[in-house]
Amino acid sequence: MTLVVATTGAAAEAAARVVPQLVDDLVASRITAQDPTLWGPDAEEESAKRLGWTEAVSISRPLVAEIAALRAKLQADGVDHIVLGGMGGSSLAPEVITRTAGVELTVLDSTDPQQVLTALNDRLATSAVVISSKSGSTVETDSQKRVYERAFREAGIEPTSRIVIVTDPGSPLDGAARADGYTVFNADPNVGGRYSALTAFGLVPSGLAGVDLDALLDEADAALASLAVDSAENPGLVLGAVLGATGKDKVGIVADGTHIVGFADWAEQLIAESTGKLGKGILPVVLDVDAPEITAGQPDVQIVRVVGSAKETEQVADGEVEVSGSLGGQLLLWEYATVVAGRLIGINPFDQPDVESAKVATRGLLDARPEPAAPLFEESGVAVRATGGFAAGATTLEAAVSALLAQLGEDGYLSVQAYLDRIAYPELEQLRGALAAKTGRPVTFGWGPRFLHSTGQYHKGGAPVGVFLQIVGDTAEDLDIPERPFTFGQLIQAQAAGDASVLAELGRPVLTLTVSDARAALATLAAAIQ
Incomplete structure (x- = not known):
């Protein structure tokens, strides 16, 4: 499915104004080439180790067979239920991937005792748990791992046979888990958590739950050509201009007829954590199709609809933007657009100082x-x-x-x-x-x-x-x-x-x-x- 960004009103004006300069500056190809200088000298050190997501498709391909083999082993052991203990990018991406694919994944991204107990008491005997933490020291996921270890032992199940670890190489969790005998998947350390949808953080829990990972990566691969090219039609540059150059610092994201389930929740983290710093940024607001904000005409809010199929621009509601494409393509599109917006706003899209x-x-x-x-x-x-x-x-x-x-x-x-x-x-x-x-x-x-x-x-x-x-x-x-x-x-x-x-x-x-x-x-x- 081709990526399409249809703009009207202030969004169309912003794209017409700034995309030609982005093209002249070779922004798209420089992002793809992992050029850390795009966001200024203050951001260069961080950017140099956070652009690996641009090649996530090729780096993640070998993981698919490993995940499939582990899924088959777990199924042979009677496992039919996957739980994910993770926070932020570690949980939001797998949630949208599995919901869109229509497969079950219990996402435990909470420290609420009632929610934790409910997960613990749900089919423990036939469950496997993925514990995902980039840093390896996230208090929520450490706590979730500890209670599941105890629960499995009390049920007479060896925890190392049912708990799978996803973390960066060399993290505290990586070393300790390997020493204890757990299965460990390492993610690319050159990818920040909120950009990690197509790395081990997004793929391991999704694949174990039953998602066709090859199809997801194929979707993303098909989108790369249009996102990497320095062209006025590049959808990543156009959406980046919508986010970063309209003068509107709030974006209402509406799922309207798309097959993708829960996409706005994932995009919310990507945009907010990437741009909200130094007293500026873009506030994403997740909206239903009948939300008051859509018709309120608020001058600081840009409405963006994620739709099922592209319309002609003249069919898009005045002042709104419509975005269509496959899930794999959309994940990359919004990542490109967010870092483009970061350049336009003048912030480092890869840190999270607060x-x-x-x-x-x-x-x-x-x-x-x-x-x-x-x-x-x-x-x-x-x-x-x-x-x-x-x-x-x-x-x-x-x-x-x-x-x-x-x-x-x-x-x-x-x-x-x-x-x-x-x-x-x-x-x-x-x-x-x-x-x-x-x-x-x-x-x-x-x-x-x-x-x-x-x-x-x-x-x-x-x-x-x-x-x-x-x-x-x-x-x-x-x-x-x-x-x-x-x-x-x-x-x-x-x-x-x-x-x-x-x-x-x-x-x-x-x-x-x-x-x-x-x-x-x-x-x-x-x-x-x-």
């Missing part, structure tokens, strides 16, 4: 474990806390929410962050549309701690115009982590509090609602919004 701040704050809270601050008040099982004094005097949930929304500027956005079991409470995402309709501004929704490895970089490093609504569970059922001095419940609480503290230090207003019953809290909050 992600670590929340991790440091989390570790500090886990070490000290202070008592949480007293809430401003409680209403219907919801304890209300706020940073920055904006909610001083509020005595009802409605008043507290209104006080937060009053902090929204005309170019601002609201981020809803739910530190809860995303499998058990999918209806919480309904809050996004209700709040967008109420505020007339873009609203993002993220599941914690998953979003910390995604939009978390933008929230702290991007334009300082966000306001934040945290919904945190008051853990009723907890789960200990073997050989760790904290539980999953304590970990997710520390992650929420740590991120809130960093946002507060940066002057971002945060309203935290701690709930004992998520479903009842949703009704209470919906009433407060109305």
Whole structure:
């Protein structure tokens, strides 16, 4: 399927203005040749070791047979269920790949004890687990590995026969796992996590789950010719101009008739973590086809639809952009476009300087474990806390929410962050549309701690115009982590509090609602919004 980017309005004007210069500067061919100088001297050191994704198709080909052989061995051992423990790029790419292919993969990208327990109790006897961590030290995946090791041993199953490791060569996890006898797949170390869809991080869990990896790589390979050429028709340059040169710093991504399932969630991390830094960047907003933002006419929001087949430009809604293509092709297209946008914006698209701040704050809270601050008040099982004094005097949930929304500027956005079991409470995402309709501004929704490895970089490093609504569970059922001095419940609480503290230090207003019953809290909050 050919990649097509159809532009209208400001997006078409931006492409017409900047793509010729990108062509003259040989940007597409230089990206493909892994030229680290494209993003300026400050980015050169990082860029020199982060452009391997441009040759991921050829590098990953030999993995396909290895993954197929391991899948056959696991099936022979009675395994019919694959679980993935991973965060950020390690989980988002396999999720979109497997959902699009229609094969089952349980994605465990949470520290919520209820979600972890649900995964542990689901067909353990016939499950294999992929533990993916680029750094080899990710606290979430380390914790997931530990509880699965214990669960397998208690079930009389040798963990090394059921746990597969994906990590960078030489990482702490790489050495320890090999010494313990685990099967280890190494990914290309010259690829950052959010660009790793077509490396071992995307392919191992997807292939073990049953995806036709050759077909996926063939799709990507077919797209390379159009993306590598210095031409005004290069879809990567055109989409890069849409993202980075319209003057609009928010992009609403809408799946509208595409066969690709969940693509916007993957693109959200790619764009936000790559561009949201130095006080600028592009905020991606995942939208449904009936989202209020689409018809609101917000001047700082560019609507991009991922569609099933290309239309003539004159058939595209005025001011919108439509993108079509195969999954493998789209993965590469948006990677090219994102780094092109980074060049246009003037940032390094390969670092994530503000992600670590929340991790440091989390570790500090886990070490000290202070008592949480007293809430401003409680209403219907919801304890209300706020940073920055904006909610001083509020005595009802409605008043507290209104006080937060009053902090929204005309170019601002609201981020809803739910530190809860995303499998058990999918209806919480309904809050996004209700709040967008109420505020007339873009609203993002993220599941914690998953979003910390995604939009978390933008929230702290991007334009300082966000306001934040945290919904945190008051853990009723907890789960200990073997050989760790904290539980999953304590970990997710520390992650929420740590991120809130960093946002507060940066002057971002945060309203935290701690709930004992998520479903009842949703009704209470919906009433407060109305």
